[in-house]
Amino acid sequence: MSLSTLFRRLTKVVLPTIAACVAFNTPAQVPMPGTPAAQPTEAAPVRTEPDPRFNSPRASLTTFFNAANALVNGQNDPGIDDTLxxxxxxxxxxRVSAPDLARKLLGIFNRIGEYPVDRLPNADQVARSGIGRYTILPDSTFRSPSYKAVMEAYPEGVIELERRTDGTWIFSKATKDNIVDFYTAVVALDHVVDVDETKGNLALQLESKLPEWIREGEMLGIANWRWAGLALTILIGL
Known part of the structure; x- marks a missing residue:
């Protein structure tokens, strides 16, 4: 038997034996008692602060007055309509009805007087109190004749802000649904604030001069008198 043949046979026998011995004598990795198994870590949720323009009743009403007055003054900025x-x-x-609603809500305020926005809670006060709704009107603390005239003209009138889950404050649905009727009821009253909400809006200028019985009522969010005007325009064009 040659030396090389002998070496190959020894290799086939000895090497597997050595490997088996090493595996047998290597201790298994057993976790220590009481040691919790490693768990995958999750990223902490990112906390986002509400838009500062809408983060409190005070901020939202201030934002409304700024945007509505900019609209009336003819500032041509698409961001104004989006804000409203x-x-x-x-x-x-x-969303296309926002400018019309804003003008009418501003008109309601204009017949009451300068509203003291600073009396509304800011973001810190909201955080401390935990409130989720703030009523602007009716407000029993108002004593002015103009306020009394507005509320007598439309006793069911309400303007309120409510907090959404993202921390922003917007006008409540009751307020939004009430604006057209509220404005119709008070439009004949004198302005207390020298701001004409109809400025630059021919349709609203016409509406403010119509008798109340014509202004009342709407369909699909559009005043009935406007539907009548549209029908008349179509007939004239035929």
């Missing part, structure tokens, strides 16, 4: 639509909680196609 957000304040009214309008979605999709409803």
């Amino acid at each position: 639509a957000d304040l009214f909680g309008l979605e999709t196609i409803e």
